[in-house]
Amino acid sequence: MLEIWVRDALSDVLRSYLKDIGQNGDLSTFLPKGVRLEFPKKEGFGDISTPVAMHLSPQLKTPPRKIAEFLHASLSALPLFQSVDIAGPGYLNFTFSEQAVRRTLLQILDPHADLVVGEEGKRRVLVEFVSANPTGPLHVGHGRGAAYGDALSRILRAAGHDVTTEYYINDAGNQMEMLGRSTCLAWRKLQRTVSESEETAFLKGATPYKGDYIREIAQEMIDSPGLLSPEETRAALDPLAPETGYLGKFTEYSQNRIMDGIREDLQKFEVPFDGFFSEKILHEKKGGEGTDAISVWINRVREASLQESEAGVPDVYESDGALWLRTTVLGDDKDRVLLRSDGRLTYFAADIAYHALKMERGFDVLIDVWGADHHGYIPRMNAAVKTLSLILDHPVEFRVALIQLVSLVRDGRPVSMSTRGGEFVTLREVLDEVGVDATRFSYLTRSHESSLEFDLNKAKERSMDNPVYYVQYAHARVRSLLRQAETRGLTLPSSWTDGDLEALREPAERDLVRFMDRFSAVVNDVTRSLEIHPLTEFLTDLAGRYHHFYFHHRILSQEPQDRGLMIARIALSIAAGRVLEKGLGLLGISAPDVM
RNA sequence: GCGCCUGUAGCUCAAUCGGACAGAGCAACAGCCUUCUAAGCUGUGGGUUGGGCGUUCGAUUCGCCCCGGGCGCACCA
Incomplete structure (x- = not known):
């Protein structure tokens, strides 16, 4: 919620500034795109920053730094900030106070509070x-x-x-008839030879659906007596017989079998x-x-x-x-x-x-x-x-x-994907080989508007080089830590207070909180842009920050004097675990307790 | 020919509706395990953002012109 607090504070100060210089206080006339907040990529630019002074400069005909100076004077006194700096052409860089950081962490830890707060009305x-x-x-x-x-x-x-x-099932029209004909043709071929001229005539010159699944369905129909009446069977085998109701039987059966398969695939994919x-x-x-x-x-x-x-x-x-x-x-x-x-x-x-x-x-x-x-x-x-x-x-x-399209790669070579002739890789095959979580993650790492290269070897690699497991491991690490704490007989507070967190002093700790706080905004951005990959990237980034923190800072300790710090770091870990679990859940990916 | 997507490090891709010195992962190289899972961490090298012109205080981002890749332009589904 840090972002929201900053936005509110900044908006208030901007309104009074505009009034002071004789303008109306309606921000939207000066900032039609709203107050922009940015998360600096580099160290040293504060926790959050804004280029509003630069945005206002042309309209107010005032140098950006001068505007920034005024805003600075009003903002730097707020308890929200430890410091506010003016930098570069007129950036305002905010550094949060420890108190504000702790308050944010408490919110993430609050089991009654949602990690995602919708920014628009319910639709x-x-x-x-x-x-x-x-x-x-x-x-x-x-x-x-x-x-x-x-x-x-x-x-x-x-x-x-x-x-x-x-x-939406497109189960009407031409292609359904072609499906029926394709199955019927395979059905005939399983029982007798079919001449090329018969085939062409029966298909009316169109290309049939091929692939093993058509043949399997045809075989099933042969193995299921009673599906076709004796009359229908005779007519279906005889190219000279009129095409009566039997074709519909083939269409219906094929379609049902295929749709059943699709439902199974979706279930397996947990969709x-x-x-x-x-x-x-x-x-x-x-x-x-x-x-x-x-x-x-x-x-x-x-x-x-x-x-x-x-x-x-x-x-x-x-x-x-x-x-x-x-x-x-x-x-x-x-x-x-x-x-x-x-x-x-x-x-x-x-x-x-x-x-x-x-x-x-x-x-x-x-x-x-x-x-x-x-x-x-x-x-x-x-x-x-x-x-x-x-x-x-x-x-x-x-x-x-x-x-956009997906191209499969295996061993550094593209996998043939021609749909004609049934030579394509099915989702089922990939799921069996790679697994649900890794497959979903791979799909969601790139913008859906860019074509995707799906590398089977990399996706199924169960190692630290695979981002899915990297993120999942961060979550498992938190759970493992908590188990460890439990075996040591540690009891944690039933609800967290500001005092529990006061021992947090390290930059890596503060960085984690500040970063976790962005989660809600990242999720809300997805609802506007329909781009999901920023969330995937966020989780990878968060996992990295947790791993970094974990490696460099000892959490569990036997020393009585470290108890406060231990409790605070466990709280931080629990918060990170919550965000990771929630975020993975939004992608439809599991958050395992053990790996 | 027209339309949509796309061209960024060796590879796969990011870059917050124009913002600070273009960042990650992989690959390469060099390190870290008697302590909470090394599925981890730390460091090094690597770029004329396809090319050019323009708009701007500021362009990977916007406009125009080239070059290259994918897809689409049915009384098809």
């Missing part, structure tokens, strides 16, 4: 992620989205939001979902005869665009026998088809209905986590959500997190 957020098509197992790219979406959801919850996670939303539902006609949800929403958009065409609602129009939405009025570079001339709905139409339903369910913020190859889809979805916001008179914030 209802839907995070949709993974949403991989049920046409094959999850691969390492999906894994990155899963780790990201899950961590983001945990972080948003920690920051006080009401979060729901959802997986829970609050819900799975099936696209199929959007296509179903209510009561057998009514209108499906997609058509309902297309009609609502169409009606709205007729009535309110001047309010900036894109209109729905017909052209070349298809139905279009004029997304170009909202920034898209071309209009998009909703209903194709062959009478089939596009995926875009389904997505509009799906997002409309999300909004109807009352969410204020919609976050979609997509693979980077879908980025061309953003403008049209933006346009769609804006349109729906107008229609429903319910403005929502729509954000897309694009997850």
Whole structure:
């Protein structure tokens, strides 16, 4: 909370300064981006610093150092600070008083206080992620989205939001039919030879889904008598027979098996979902005869665009026998088809209905986590959500997190990742080889907007060179210390007081507290930027500071005169352990007691 | 051709919506275990931030122009 205290104190002083020089006291007119606080990277610049004097200088036509001097005079007397210095072009560098540092440590130790304090009001957020098509197992790219979406959801919850996670299943349309055909073809091949001409004709020239999983599913179907009736079996084996209901059986069975596998993978990866939303539902006609949800929403958009065409609602129009939405009025570079001339709905139409339903369910913020190859889809979805916001008179914030590609490396060589022909590395394989914690950590060390090189050898290395274990070990070290203290018969205070901490004098101790204090701000930053890796980096940094402290300072002691210091250092260790445990938890990574 | 991401130490990446001398980890080299787990700690070397011009008190960050890498530009999903 040190940061908040500084911000408040600085804001007060700035307001009175502005009044003194005859300006209005509204900070936002002078500092539209707010009061900036920085954490100096270098020693000697204080615990926290601000460039506000430089920011105000041009507008007040006053040299930054002069402004800084005034602020200095008012701030340096506060008990919060041990000292306030003016440095460089006009930086104000603050060094906290010991009292302020202890107060912060007490807060971290308080079991009734949250380590993360949300900085925004509570909002209802839907995070949709993974949403991989049920046409094959999850691969390492999906894994990155899963780790990201899950961590983001945990972080948003920690920051006080009401979060729901959802997986959207694209279980309608062409590709599902192709999946059925692919399985059926494999099923035939397991029972007899299939000529190339038969194969091409059956697949209608398209490329089938391949890979072992398709063959396994086909084998399962053979091994499960009763799945297909004798008539269906005969028809499915006979290329000349009409393609009747049997194809649907293959589609349904394949899809269910694959979706089961995906759910297992997610469970193994410890990524829970609050819900799975099936696209199929959007296509179903209510009561057998009514209108499906997609058509309902297309009609609502169409009606709205007729009535309110001047309010900036894109209109729905017909052209070349298809139905279009004029997304170009909202920034898209071309209009998009909703209903194709062959009478089939596009995926875009389904997505509009799906997002409309999300909004109807009352969410204020919609976050979609997509693979980077879908980025061309953003403008049209933006346009769609804006349109729906107008229609429903319910403005929502729509954000897309694009997850860049993952390339696997083993033994210094890239691992082939062609999805065609089923030659990809599945998430399951990586989990079996590397483990959940190391896999998640590896995914979350880099910005999701940068492509990621996933080095299998490094990720699974169980050593001090692997950052996951480095961070986990810091936590285990604290627990080990506490066990040790317990075996020595030490009793700790049931609640901590300022007096318990007074023995802390070392720079490494102060540094730890000051650093831990940033945790809440780091977490809150994630909710704004949607960048998770700063939190991962923070934890690595904190672990390093704890290891440093631990190595250089003896904690447990038998000497009676060291008792006060021992108690204080144990308190510090407990605090570090709390922050590490909480932070790892937000990333979905375990905080082991023993390693 | 247009759009999005990207180019920083040998490698993988950071750098707080323009801030102080561009930082970590790995790799390399040199050290530290009769004491709370050495899965740890300490030190050394390593950079024209792809190139150029501009805006600014200040640019890895913003703008423009080149060069290179990834992805996308369907009545596909």
